[in-house]
Amino acid sequence: MRFFAQYRVPLLSTSLVIGLAAIAAFGQRANQPATSQSPVERGKYLVTIMDCHGCHTPFKNGQPDMTRMLSGHPQDMKISAAPPTPAGWGMVVAETNTAWSGPWGVSFTSNLTPDPTGIAAWTEETFVNAIRKGKHMGAAVNRDILPPMPWASYANLTDSDIKAIFAYLRTIPKIPNRVPSPLPPANRTR
Numbered sequence: 740m741r742f743f744a745q746y747r748v749p750l751l752s753t754s755l756v757i758g759l760a761a762i763a764a765f766g767q768r769a770n771q772p773a774t775s776q777s778p779v780e781r782g783k784y785l786v787t788i789m790d791c792h793g794c795h796t797p798f799k800n801g802q803p804d805m806t807r808m809l810s811g812h813p814q815d816m817k818i819s820a821a822p823p824t825p826a827g828w829g830m831v832v833a834e835t836n837t838a839w840s841g842p843w844g845v846s847f848t849s850n851l852t853p854d855p856t857g858i859a860a861w862t863e864e865t866f867v868n869a870i871r872k873g874k875h876m877g878a879a880v881n882r883d884i885l886p887p888m889p890w891a892s893y894a895n896l897t898d899s900d901i902k903a904i905f906a907y908l909r910t911i912p913k914i915p916n917r918v919p920s921p922l923p924p925a926n927r928t929r
């Protein structure tokens with residue numbers, strides 16, 4: 740008891756110092772996730788958590804088919820007109836999750852692989868501008884990028900994160916797949 744009474748204060752302050760040091764070290768690590776990751780690793784992480792696969796990788800049996808990773812709407816799945824949308828419903832989605840029909844018409848998810856039918860010709864600048872400005876290929880004169888591409892949310896990414904996504908997309912397998920152009924909206928019944 741006497742021992743404890745004598746050493747209590749130094750013991751307490753030592754553990755406080757160790758505790759603070761641990762918190763400081765942890766805080767530092769938490770603030771610097773990117774330094775231990777290469778841009779490509781960071782890009783892969785972002786593509787995974789931001790659900791690019793949910794729309795750009797065609798679904799098979801309700802799951803993204805990774806043999807067609809990020810290749811966009813399959814060219815052999817022809818859609819020539821917008822399907823009728825039931826009254827009160829906002830959107831119709833193809834079973835692949837790659838064709839979306841709504842008030843804007845029909846949009847088809849792009850091929851994001853580094854194939855000539857994908858984004859092989861895109862520069863990093865094209866990619867950054869498309870995500871930031873919501874214009875096809877980032878050019879002000881081009882059409883708007885259509886829903887449901889969540890570019891307005893992604894526009895809040897840091898430059899280094901957008902560039903990391905692009906760097907990762909450069910490394911994925913090339914998949915030849917020519918995605919069709921968007922279609923106009925169907926005549927609505929309501």
Ligand code: HEC
Pocket residue numbers: 785786789790791792793794795839846847848849851869874875876877883884885886887888889893904921
């Ligand atoms: C909710 C569905 C959805 C998600 C999630 C999604 N996209 Fe898209 N994306 C689309 C659709 C649909 C288009 C086609 C839009 C069009 O034709 O205007 C598109 C188009 C694009 C384009 C081409 C834009 C252009 O200039 O024509 C790029 C690049 C792109 N997406 C990147 C991504 C990346 C990277 C992610 C993940 C970080 C992602 N998308 C997530 C639906 C989505």
